[in-house]
Amino acid sequence: MKKIIVSTSTYFIAVTCISLSLLIGNAHAGIRQYSADIQTSQWQLSNASRLQCTLSHQIPRYGEARFSAKASRDLNMEFELDMLRLPDNYSLAEVRSVAPSWQPGVGSRTLANMKLQKQFNPSLPKKVAWTMLNELEQGMSPTFYYNDWYSETDKISVGLSTARFKKAYIAFVSCVGNLLDYSFEDISYTVLNYQSSSDKFTKASQRRMEMIREYLSLDPELELVLVDAYSDSYGGRWSNQQLSERRAAKIRDYFVQNGIEVSRIEAKGHGEKRHISSNDSTLGRAKNRRVVIQMQKP
Incomplete structure (x- = not known):
């Protein structure tokens, strides 16, 4: 039985070649990431009345994420992603709950698929919106992934930061609980x-x-x-x-x-x-x- 001996230098060269090939491959399919860092992340409660409550989050260079509830007979909620550049075609964005970098080893999971309609801000219904808020409360970051409609080889990632979320979220939940029960x-x-x-x-x-x-x-x-x-x-x-x-x-x-x-x-x-x-x-x-x-x- 023959023994196969791989030297340390040979192993290092092999690993280096694999890493280079991955980098070269990624160069042809880049990911543009948009999210607020811990210094710039801001969540604020706006339209805080008995008629409407809105929790908004600025995403630098991208736009604004908004959770809104209005006075109604039934508890309602909607999420809207207000883009600076509106979609130029029809496609889908995958919504995933992603662990922040300081929680290594925590897996991500898919929450929903969001429709991207040409020249319209995309939105998500009540159940998914509440799920996203629950994920944020637990320290997870709801993140949207979709193909760039201006470049077929590029992908876009848009994440919601958990930094400074909880205080604004508590005020938002209190506002929602005080909404009129009719519209x-x-x-x-x-x-x-x-x-x-x-x-x-x-x-x-x-x-x-x-x-x-x-x-x-x-x-x-x-x-x-x-x-x-x-x-x-x-x-x-x-x-x-x-x-x-x-x-x-x-x-x-x-x-x-x-x-x-x-x-x-x-x-x-x-x-x-x-x-x-x-x-x-x-x-x-x-x-x-x-x-x-x-x-x-x-």
Whole structure:
């Protein structure tokens, strides 16, 4: 049986040749890496209100990563990667959770694939967004890998830094927990009902009115509030017209008292016009005693 003897110098030469071949291969397929280092990494909470919470992270020379949640009936979340250079074609980016350099030996794992659409910022839905936040909280770095659309041989790596993350994340979670449990769409068109021969709401409409008041006090972007009040056909046409006008004026004054400029409110009383149900039944008359509130944004 023959023995094979490899000298130290021969081994060194072989390893050197392999390393050189890898370097030469990588030279033809470079990876451009974008991420904030420990000195420049910044996470900040913006849009911190009961309507929206946004946690943002600047990525030098690349753009901004944003986690956002909005007021809604259901807990929601979205992640958006705001690129300085938008995608020039359609492709996929692999999203991986990568251990930082100071945690050697910790393996990475794939979280999702993100669609890159031409001339649009890519985004990810709620489940993946929360998973990315959980990974960041545990010290891992969600990282995006995709082929450069301007150079077929190049790849791009975009990482989210864990530096200075936890304090901003705690504030973000607190903000999300304080969001309204309804959205603008839930109240932008609302029908409220009145008690008979009165400008007082039913109990259900009182609760709805409180929701609208709360939203109006929080959203400075509302452009116009339309208030249209109606009556049933009992009590005389003229008196019903006056009653509907009082109803409309009372709501307008209520909104003004809660910080809405009177110039942004249009309030009208329509009396017995535009019935939506028969006045021959108690239920039908209750439906006709109503006010319709519509809100518009720019």
